[in-house]
Amino acid sequence: DVKVTQSSRYLVKRTGEKVFLECVQDMDHENMFWYRQDPGLGLRLIYFSYDVKMKEKGDIPEGYSVSREKKERFSLILESASTNQTSMYLCASRADYYGPQFFGPGTRLTVL
Amino acid sequence: QQQVKQSPQSLIVQKGGISIINCAYENTAFDYFPWYQQFPGKGPALLIAIRPDVSEKKEGRFTISFNKSAKQFSLHIMDSQPGDSATYFCAATPNFGNEKLTFGTGTRLTIIP
Numbered sequence: 001d002v003k004v005t006q007s008s009r010y011l012v013k014r015t016g017e018k019v020f021l022e023c024v025q026d027m028d029h030e031n032m033f034w035y036r037q038d039p040g041l042g043l044r045l046i047y048f049s050y051d052v053k054m055k056e057k058g059d060i061p062e063g064y065s066v067s068r069e070k071k072e073r074f075s076l077i078l079e080s081a082s083t084n085q086t087s088m089y090l091c092a093s094r095a096d097y098y099g100p101q102f103f104g105p106g107t108r109l110t111v112l
Numbered sequence: 113q114q115q116v117k118q119s120p121q122s123l124i125v126q127k128g129g130i131s132i133i134n135c136a137y138e139n140t141a142f143d144y145f146p147w148y149q150q151f152p153g154k155g156p157a158l159l160i161a162i163r164p165d166v167s168e169k170k171e172g173r174f175t176i177s178f179n180k181s182a183k184q185f186s187l188h189i190m191d192s193q194p195g196d197s198a199t200y201f202c203a204a205t206p207n208f209g210n211e212k213l214t215f216g217t218g219t220r221l222t223i224i225p
Binding site: 033041042045048058090100101103 | 118153154156157158161216217
């Protein structure tokens, strides 16, 4: 089975802090994605990566950056956390263009 | 701009009944329509998907109905069970899944005994 793991299930940070959310997949997938999930808004794509060191902006990239130095790891970075970034963050991976996306369990981030 | 509209936001169905969730899209380039199921504390998982060359796809108790001319697709859950209680997301993407998914806003389904 594909396994996508996220470094933390729950995270509490203060406004202005730099926040790192880590995602690791164990199936040698090419593509990786970061979403945020908010009630009534569904899943919104923040950034995605088709390959190592490649990144593409999604629908809501403002306030976020990403890093993919190794194929299995995709990091989401909040340079200066703000309260409106309080959300559930979901990472996903996909084998190739035609495969389904597999999601991790999510990180619930609270910014105080 | 919301490109995939999903309804209802929440749904309560009695055990054994039929659950129906609807989605409508605007982008005529969309040609791959998956449904994801999410249980509390878990990430979404692919449930079933359809391409526009067929009008219906069935997998067990789950069926997708697709109406290309109306730009609508729906998920039907037959003989709904308490274990089906979850949040369901429809999604769409162009180029046969080659690009990013656009998700609906989700439907929280509760099956009552």
